[in-house]
Amino acid sequence: MPQDFSTLRINPDRMLDAFNQLASIGATPDSGVDRPSLSEAHLAARKWFREHIEQSGFEFHTDGAGNHSAVLPCDDSSAPTLILGSHLDSVPNGGRFDGALGVMAALEVLKTVRENRIKLKVQLEAMDFTDEEGTLVGLLGSAALAGHLRQEDLQNPRGGRDRLLEGIKRAGLSESGMLSAARKKDSLAGYLELHIEQGKRLESAKKDIGIVTAIVGIWSYRLSFIGKADHAGTTTMEDRRDASLGASSFTLEARELVLREFPNSVVNVGKMEFAPGAFNIVPERVDVSLEFRSPNDEEFNQLNSALLDLAREEAERFGLELKTEFLGKHSPSLMSEIARTAFAEACNTLQLSRIDLSSGAGHDGQSLADLCPVGMIFVPSVDGASHSPREFTKWQDCVNGANVLLQAALRLAG
C-alpha cells in the first residue's frame, strides 16, 4: 500500500449512536428486536437506514431485490466495488446484534474512509441485504445480487408463498425486479462481513476475532406425517392413526442419529403444525419444519439419505403416510484466501488475538463466494446466545471487529 493506514480507527461513539438508534426499531421488552423480513418493523429499519445514509451525505443505492446501500465512489468510475455489509432483518423475537452490527460497522468504515479523505482503487459500498434470515426465502437479497435467485425459489419459499407475496407487496418490490437484480461478476472486487459468532468458541478460547474458513451448508424440508382424524374419546388407542406419533418419534430419533453418526452436523425441528389441531380430535396431519447443516457435500448427502430413511421408517411404524417437500439448500462455501489473509494482517496490526473457525450459520457471503473474494469475521457472543433476545456482544468487541473490517477493507481496496 502506498499510504500507511495502519493507525486508522473507526469512531466507536458514532457507531454506537447509530447502532442504538437502529436497535430501537422493532425493539422487544426484553432488549431484543422483532424484525422478520419485510415486516412493518423491518421496513421501518430499512427506512431509517436509507435516511441515515442520505443524512450522512452518502449516495443511496437500491436494486430490484430491495438491497439498500451507501456508496463511496472512487475516482475511477469503472473500478469494481468492494462490498461490506450484512442485514437488518431478524428472526422472530431475535437479538440486536445479528446482522445489524455488520451493517452499522460497514457504514462506519465508509464514514471513516471518507473523513480521512483516503483514495481507494475501488468503489466502497455498505450494504443491507434483503431477507437474510430465511423467514421468507433466506439469503434472498445476496442471491439476487449474485444472479443465483431462481423463479422456483420464489414459488416455493420456506416461509410460505403467501407470506412472501405479502412482504413483497408491503415493501413495494416485485418478483421480476428480484430476478433481474444481478450484478456483473467483473463489477465485484470482493465482499467482507463482520458478524457476531453466535456460538461459544471465541469465548471459550478467549480470543478477540474469529476468521471464518467456511460457511456450512443448509438443507431444509417440510415433512408431513399423515394419519386419520378421529374422535379422541370414542376411537380406541389401538385403532388410531395418530400423525403426532410419527412426527414426535422422528424428532427424537433425528437428534440421536446426528449425535451418533454425524458429529460435524446439526439438525433442527423448528416447528410442527397440527391439523385439525383440536383437543378432541386425533391429529390427522403434522407438518414438520426440518433443517440440517453440514460442512461438506459428502456428509450432507449421507445425512440427507439417513434423515429421509428415518422419516419413512417412523411413518411406517405408526401406519402413517409421509410426504416430503424439499424447500431448498445452500451448499457449503469456502472463504477466500485473499480475504482471510487481509483479516489476519489486520488483527496483527491491531494487536488482536484470533482463531480460525467455520460458521455453523448461513450468511450472505456464501451467495457471492463463486463470484469474488469473500471473507468474514466473528466477534465473541456472550454465552453463545443467538437468535434470541439474550444475544449480547461487548461493545469493545464490536469496535474491535469494525476496526478489523476497516483494516482488511483498506488492504483489499488499496
Place this chain on the structure above:
Amino acid sequence: MPQDFSTLRINPDRMLDAFNQLASIGATPDSGVDRPSLSEAHLAARKWFREHIEQSGFEFHTDGAGNHSAVLPCDDSSAPTLILGSHLDSVPNGGRFDGALGVMAALEVLKTVRENRIKLKVQLEAMDFTDEEGTLVGLLGSAALAGHLRQEDLQNPRGGRDRLLEGIKRAGLSESGMLSAARKKDSLAGYLELHIEQGKRLESAKKDIGIVTAIVGIWSYRLSFIGKADHAGTTTMEDRRDASLGASSFTLEARELVLREFPNSVVNVGKMEFAPGAFNIVPERVDVSLEFRSPNDEEFNQLNSALLDLAREEAERFGLELKTEFLGKHSPSLMSEIARTAFAEACNTLQLSRIDLSSGAGHDGQSLADLCPVGMIFVPSVDGASHSPREFTKWQDCVNGANVLLQAALRLAG
C-alpha cells in the same frame, strides 16, 4: 299411558329434508361441515334453525347462553319441561351427523306429537345447546342451563380467552347472560338425546340402537415444555435445551402409559404449538394440548397423577422447565334408570335390537345428570368415523333413532 302411542312414527322424509338443509350450511367439499362454535358458519346454522322453528309454527325460545329451542307447550303451564336435543356446532372440519342429527330428530319429534294432537303432561322442547364441542369452552350451553357454568370457565377456556370473547361478540351474547341462564331444577322433567355412536361397537355387534349407561369424564391441560431459543446452526446438539424433545417424548410415552396401565381410558395430544417456530431456531417453548378420558373417578385420579409425573420426568430428562395449566374437567356421568328403561321399551315396541354401552365422548346430558333423569341413545356410525368428514350413518338408522327418541319421550311425558 292412557293413550296408545305405540304405532306413532316420525316422518322420515320431512326429517331428511331439514337435515339436508342444515348440512349445506358450513359444508366442506368432502361432504363434512366446518361449524366451530360461534363461527360465522355456526351462526348461520343457528339462524337457519331459528327461522325453521318459526316457519314450522313453534314458539322459539332462547336464553342468555344462546341455547335455541322450539317449545311445544302443554295445557298446564306450570308443568315441567322434557328437553330433547343436541348441538349444531361441529369440530373444525367435522361431519354432518354429530349433533345435527340429534337436533333435527328432536324437532321432528315435536312436529310428530303436534300433528297427532297428542296431549302430554309436560312441556316438550327441542334444543340446540351452544358450544358442545369444546372449540371454546365445551358443554357451555348445557352447563349454563344447568347452573354449573362458573366465571372461571369463561376466564380460562380451552379454546383461548380471545377466541371466546370474539365468538360471544359475534353472536351478540354476553358473559353475564351466560352466567344467569340457569333453569330451576323443578322445571326440568328430563333430558333425552339421540346421537351417532362415533365408534364401531354397534356396527361390530350388528345392533340398531345403543342405550348409553354412562358418559366418560374428560380432563384437559395445557402442558408447556420450556427450554432455550438458540441458533440452530451454531449451537451444538449437546448444548441445546430443545423444547420439542420433551413434548415429543411425552406424546409417545403418554400413549404407551395408557396402553399399558389404563385400558379403559384414552389420551390425546391434539396439538403442539412451537415458539418461536422458525426453521433456524431451536424451539424455546412447545405448548401441548392434552386431553384424557376415563369412565370413573378412581381411574381418572390415577391417570392424572401418572401423566403429570410423566410430563415432569420428560421435562427433566431434556433439561426443560414444565408449566402445567389445568383447563377443566367433566366428571363421568351415569344415565338415569328411568330413561334407560324408556329407551329399552321403545326398542321393544319398534322391534329394534339394542345393546348397552358407555359413551367415550362427552355430551350435554352430563351437565344435566344431577338435575333430572337423563338418557341417551346411539345409532351406528359406519366404520366408527367421527369428528371427520368421513362420518356417516345410514338414513334408516337415523330414522330408527328418531323413532326410539319419540317413543321414549312419549313414555316419559305421558
